Amino acid sequence: MIVEGKVLKFGDKIDTDIIIPARYLKYTDPQYLAQHAMEPLDPEFYKKASAGVILVAGKVFGMGSSREQAAIALKASGVRAIIAESFARIFYRNAINNGLPAIVLPGVTQLINEGDYVKINVETGEIIVNNQKVYKGRGITGMPLKILESGGLLDYLKKVSIQNQGGN
Amino acid sequence: MPQTLTEKILSRASGKSVAPGDVVEVKVDIAAFHDLTGYHVIEVMEKAGMLKVFDKQKIVIAFDHLAPPPDVRSAEIQTQIRKFVKELKIPNFHDINVGILHQILLEKYANPGYVIVAADSHTTTSGAVGAFAQGLGASDVAAAVITGKTWVMVPQPFKIMLEGKPGKWINGKDVALKILGDFKADYFNGMSIEIFVREPSAFPMDFRATVSNMGIEMNADALMFVPDDETVNYIKTNRGYEPNTVRPDEGAKYVDEYTIDLGKLEPLVAAPHSVDNVKTVNEVEGLDVDQVFIGSCTNGRISDFEIAAKILKGKRVKSRCIAIPASYDLFKKAMELGYIETLVNAGCIVTYGTCGPCLGGHFGVAGPGETIVSTSSRNFKGRMGSNDSKVYLAGPAVAAASALEGKITDPRRFS
Numbered sequence: 001m002i003v004e005g006k007v008l009k010f011g012d013k014i015d016t017d018i019i020i021p022a023r024y025l026k027y028t029d030p031q032y033l034a035q036h037a038m039e040p041l042d043p044e045f046y047k048k049a050s051a052g053v054i055l056v057a058g059k060v061f062g063m064g065s066s067r068e069q070a071a072i073a074l075k076a077s078g079v080r081a082i083i084a085e086s087f088a089r090i091f092y093r094n095a096i097n098n099g100l101p102a103i104v105l106p107g108v109t110q111l112i113n114e115g116d117y118v119k120i121n122v123e124t125g126e127i128i129v130n131n132q133k134v135y136k137g138r139g140i141t142g143m144p145l146k147i148l149e150s151g152g153l154l155d156y157l158k159k160v161s162i163q164n165q166g167g168n
Numbered sequence: 169m170p171q172t173l174t175e176k177i178l179s180r181a182s183g184k185s186v187a188p189g190d191v192v193e194v195k196v197d198i199a200a201f202h203d204l205t206g207y208h209v210i211e212v213m214e215k216a217g218m219l220k221v222f223d224k225q226k227i228v229i230a231f232d233h234l235a236p237p238p239d240v241r242s243a244e245i246q247t248q249i250r251k252f253v254k255e256l257k258i259p260n261f262h263d264i265n266v267g268i269l270h271q272i273l274l275e276k277y278a279n280p281g282y283v284i285v286a287a288d289s290h291t292t293t294s295g296a297v298g299a300f301a302q303g304l305g306a307s308d309v310a311a312a313v314i315t316g317k318t319w320v321m322v323p324q325p326f327k328i329m330l331e332g333k334p335g336k337w338i339n340g341k342d343v344a345l346k347i348l349g350d351f352k353a354d355y356f357n358g359m360s361i362e363i364f365v366r367e368p369s370a371f372p373m374d375f376r377a378t379v380s381n382m383g384i385e386m387n388a389d390a391l392m393f394v395p396d397d398e399t400v401n402y403i404k405t406n407r408g409y410e411p412n413t414v415r416p417d418e419g420a421k422y423v424d425e426y427t428i429d430l431g432k433l434e435p436l437v438a439a440p441h442s443v444d445n446v447k448t449v450n451e452v453e454g455l456d457v458d459q460v461f462i463g464s465c466t467n468g469r470i471s472d473f474e475i476a477a478k479i480l481k482g483k484r485v486k487s488r489c490i491a492i493p494a495s496y497d498l499f500k501k502a503m504e505l506g507y508i509e510t511l512v513n514a515g516c517i518v519t520y521g522t523c524g525p526c527l528g529g530h531f532g533v534a535g536p537g538e539t540i541v542s543t544s545s546r547n548f549k550g551r552m553g554s555n556d557s558k559v560y561l562a563g564p565a566v567a568a569a570s571a572l573e574g575k576i577t578d579p580r581r582f583s
Contacts, residue, residue: 013353013442017548022527026234026241028208040550059354060387064548065527066289068208068305086357088387090289094305142191143319153307157216157314 001122001149003080003101005054009114010041012058016091019062019070028069030076037073049078054120056112057084061102062091071098081120083108083127083137096144097153103127105137122148170417172325173392174360177300177414181283188423190322197282197299198226199312202269204233205287207245208306210252213314221256222316228260228286229253230272235264235522238530267495267521270294270465273301274377275406275495280395281414285312290465290545292388295380296373297403298395298414300360303384323360323389327422330363332431333370337579339475340371340378341467341543341563345436346428347379348386349446356388359423362416363391368398370430374471378563381466382545385443435579438561441549449566449578458538460485460571461552462516462564463492464526467543470501476568477507479582480514486574487541489516490532496521516571528553541570 017040024036038045055061055074061084062070071094074082081101085108095102101122105111112118112129119128125139140148150156171179178186181194199222201209206229213219221227229249234242246264253261262272269286270293278284280298284291287309294301304318312318330343347361361383365371376393383391393399395413403411435449462468462476473493491511493499499520502508511518517532525532526544534540534553540560542552547559562570565579 015546015548017527017546017551021550022529025204026245028211040555060357063353063387064289064384064546066205066287066291066303066305068307071305086354088357089389090303090305093308097305097307153311154212154216157218157311161216161218 001101002119003122004117004119005052005080007056007112007114007116007118008048008053010055010057013063014057014061016062016064016067016070020067020073025067025069028072030072033069033073034076037077046077052078052080054118055079055082056108057082058109059085060088063088066090068094068098071095071100075100081122083112083120085109096140096147099148099152101140101148103137103139105135111135170419172420172422173298173362173394173414173416174300174323174325174390176416177281177283178320178322180281186322188322188324191319192322193317193319194283195317196285196312198228198273198277198284199309200228200269200273200284200286201309202229202233202288203231203235203246203249205306206249209287209310209313210248212307212310216310218314221258221313224256224258225260226316227258227313228273228277229258230262230266230269231264232268232521233523233527233529265496265521267497268465268468268523270381271468271494271498275497279403279411280399281412285309285318289384290381292383292391293377293381293465295383295390295392296376297399298392300390300392302390323358324423326356326359326361327425328361328363329366329425329427330371330430331366331427332429333367334430334433336583337435337475337565338430338433339467339471339563339565340375342433342436343375343428344379344382345438345446345561346433348438348444349436351386353385353387353442353444356386359388360390360392361386361388363393365393365396365398368396372471373398373402374469377469378466385545435563435566437566437576438547440547440558440560443546443561449576452560452576453578455576456539457487457541457570457575459488459490459532459534459540460567461490461525461532461540461542461544462567463490463494464523464544465494466545467564468492468494468498470498472543472564473502473507475564477510479565479568479579480572481510483514483572485515485571487571489571490525491516491518492522492524493520525552527551534559541567541576543567
């Protein structure tokens with residue numbers, strides 16, 4: 001699985017209240033949520049991300065709430081993958097469960113800049129920056145990869161359930 | 169090989185001996201959700217075409233985030249969930265008049281050694297009785313509700329020892345903030361914290377619940393108090409039975425350990441906009457405060473109300489002050505003990521069993537430019553309302569003293 005795009009960069013501890021404020025949580029419609037993604041930090045984020053971007057961020061990206069709308073909002077706004085120094089556990093799972101690749105690369109905020117063009121091999125964690133430098137992040141393998149490749153946990157569950165019904 | 173509490177619980181739940189770093193499937197003892205995440209959990213179940221639960225007795229649902237409903241959409245969400253409860257005949261359902269999910273789990277359901285997952289990050293609260301309790305997103309909880317299983321990566325265990333006795337105005341919040349200030353919010357990522365209390369009765373269940381609750385702010389995978397006499401007494405008193413306990417083995421291996429002397433703690437505050445931006449109350453004393461919130465699943469328990477009542481008795485608050493016990497049972501207890509009357513007479517607004525202003529939901533949303541002192545768990549930018557508001561997190565003593573003076577105040581002045 002390969003994803004690529006231009007980089008938008010953020011700092012440490014981007015929390016879920018920044019990614020999608022609580023007042024929008026009464027709905028799960030991806031397009032509605034996308035319009036409010038990252039709103040407290042950058043009201044223009046939705047426009048910037050709409051062409052398809054890769055987020056680069058610092059420590060414990062997605063810390064805070066369990067709100068799955070955070071992953072849904074980012075994906076729907078055009079984020080194709082997130083590379084961070086580290087992820088908060090719940091957000092990491094929510095990202096995978098919604099088909100949004102999350103790659104851990106310690107030191108990434110020193111290595112990749114806003115506007116760089118990156119190409120990621122999600123499985124191996126290999127990241128190519130501006131067709132020049134190559135870094136090795138933590139790839140996604142095993143069941144999380146299967147979930148990602150299915151497009152998210154929901155589609156994965158459906159697939160497994162159909163296989164089971166088929167007597168395989 | 170000697171096992172930590174984390175390894176013991178996850179070995180039992182997965183049916184094999186686990187070590188840190190292992191990814192294992194575990195059986196869950198309780199899967200839970202509330203109104204705001206619940207409709208999303210049900211939506212995922214419906215879309216997957218699997219509207220069924222693995223064991224009715226092991227599902228817990230409570231209405232707290234939107235309780236009572238502040239708008240039509242919230243009411244609609246609750247109606248959808250009530251319909252689900254009725255159709256699937258879920259017995260452990262708690263409507264708007266019972267309390268906050270995490271408090272209810274602690275009061276009625278959580279046992280030492282349990283694996284608990286719920287669609288809310290503060291599920292870590294059940295770690296107060298020694299349960300491995302994790303918040304998960306709606307999809308993961310939907311899968312757990314359907315199958316009774318989830319997967320976990322076994323975290324690296326870290327040991328914290330609490331020694332000595334806390335002073336008069338010191339509470340669980342000061343311990344949580346001490347850990348956050350010393351280690352910062354990213355340190356425990358991928359770890360579970362196991363807390364040993366040298367003198368169990370010196371650190372009661374209320375305080376433990378506050379620390380466990382904020383385990384998620386430390387980004388720990390779980391935060392558990394090692395079950396001891398205090399744990400057994402709490403469950404026996406509240407539920408009338410003696411729980412089975414589970415403890416780490418002698419000689420179990422931890423990645424590191426750390427000791428806190430409770431007797432040396434002073435009242436602490438987390439300044440905007442980060443939970444680990446921790447300062448002593450003296451460093452921020454004198455700052456004007458518009459609103460104080462005493463409550464939430466972090467600090468809405470009897471001892472919190474006891475401390476607030478001690479400070480506010482016979483006086484009037486200068487800041488707006490909202491006080492919300494974490495459950496209906498606690499509200500009644502606080503009423504019997506006279507704490508509610510004291511707070512109402514001091515000019516506080518008191519209601520029961522809702523998350524209210526903690527997440528900028530309702531019942532006291534922060535306006536632009538306002539400064540809030542809150543006993544809740546998060547002070548992220550815009551958390552309690554306007555992006556231009558500022559939230560200072562503190563324990564109930566600092567909160568009540570600040571309400572009284574209209575500015576951030578050291579409660580030790582009221583000794």
